[in-house]
Amino acid sequence: MTGPWSVRRLGEEDWQLHRSVRLAMLLDTPGAYGSSFGREVGFTETTWRERTGQPVFLAEREDGLPLGTATLLRPEPGTDAEIVAMWVAAHARGTGVADALVIACRDRAVAEGAGVVRLHVMLDNPRAVACYSRLGFVLDGTCGDVPGCSRMVATTHGIAPGR
Ligand SMILES: CC(C)(COP(=O)(O)OP(=O)(O)OC[C@H]1O[C@@H](n2cnc3c(N)ncnc32)[C@H](O)[C@@H]1OP(=O)(O)O)[C@@H](O)C(=O)NCCC(=O)NCCS
Numbered sequence: 001m002t003g004p005w006s007v008r009r010l011g012e013e014d015w016q017l018h019r020s021v022r023l024a025m026l027l028d029t030p031g032a033y034g035s036s037f038g039r040e041v042g043f044t045e046t047t048w049r050e051r052t053g054q055p056v057f058l059a060e061r062e063d064g065l066p067l068g069t070a071t072l073l074r075p076e077p078g079t080d081a082e083i084v085a086m087w088v089a090a091h092a093r094g095t096g097v098a099d100a101l102v103i104a105c106r107d108r109a110v111a112e113g114a115g116v117v118r119l120h121v122m123l124d125n126p127r128a129v130a131c132y133s134r135l136g137f138v139l140d141g142t143c144g145d146v147p148g149c150s151r152m153v154a155t156t157h158g159i160a161p162g163r
Helices: 012-028 045-052 097-111 126-134
Strands: 005-009 056-061 066-073 081-088 116-122 138-143 149-155
Touching (some): 005 097, 012 045, 012 066, 012 081, 056 097, 066 097, 081 097, 126 138, 126 149
Parallel strands (some): 081 116
Antiparallel strands (some): 005 056, 056 066, 066 081, 116 149, 138 149
16 A cells, blocks of 8 residues: 555545445455345445444545545443444555554544443454454453354553554
């Protein structure tokens, strides 16, 4: 990956970009997201607009090439914030994009008043577990309802870039 890049929050008007990136990541890593290209390719514009209304962050090169994405699910009062749909394009892995996306989610979580951020990861995805661990998340032993899936948690002040 060469050239300047940055992270921005998508707006509802970016729903087609969000759709393209989401479908690309479902094809790239089908086992990581509890969903599938086949399921989501048929979603309507209304659904994509609603989804893009969540805090969806996109890392992109200055020329508009998408590098990665992450979404922060807004916490209900009294609950943790949750990072979902985290993906870094293969050509951009190991470059700090993952850190920047998680930090953007952390900052949004703080703005939403959350003190804890959680996420779910497949335990047979050691690269993801290592990445989140470096950023300050710990496996808390709680399994989700998907076999092989575990929860990781961090306080917002404990999340920091590790590279
Ligand atoms: C998971 C993902 C977002 C992480 O982003 P990334 O840019 O690859 O992550 P980083 O390179 O910053 O960190 C990966 C870490 O895993 C380590 N690693 C790489 N391959 C590994 C392996 N096979 N086993 C253990 N650790 C591994 C790296 O050394 C690095 O750790 P370090 O910084 O302590 O050296 C990205 O790989 C991705 O999008 N993967 C496909 C989709 C996916 O799995 N999404 C996550 C869903 S929860």
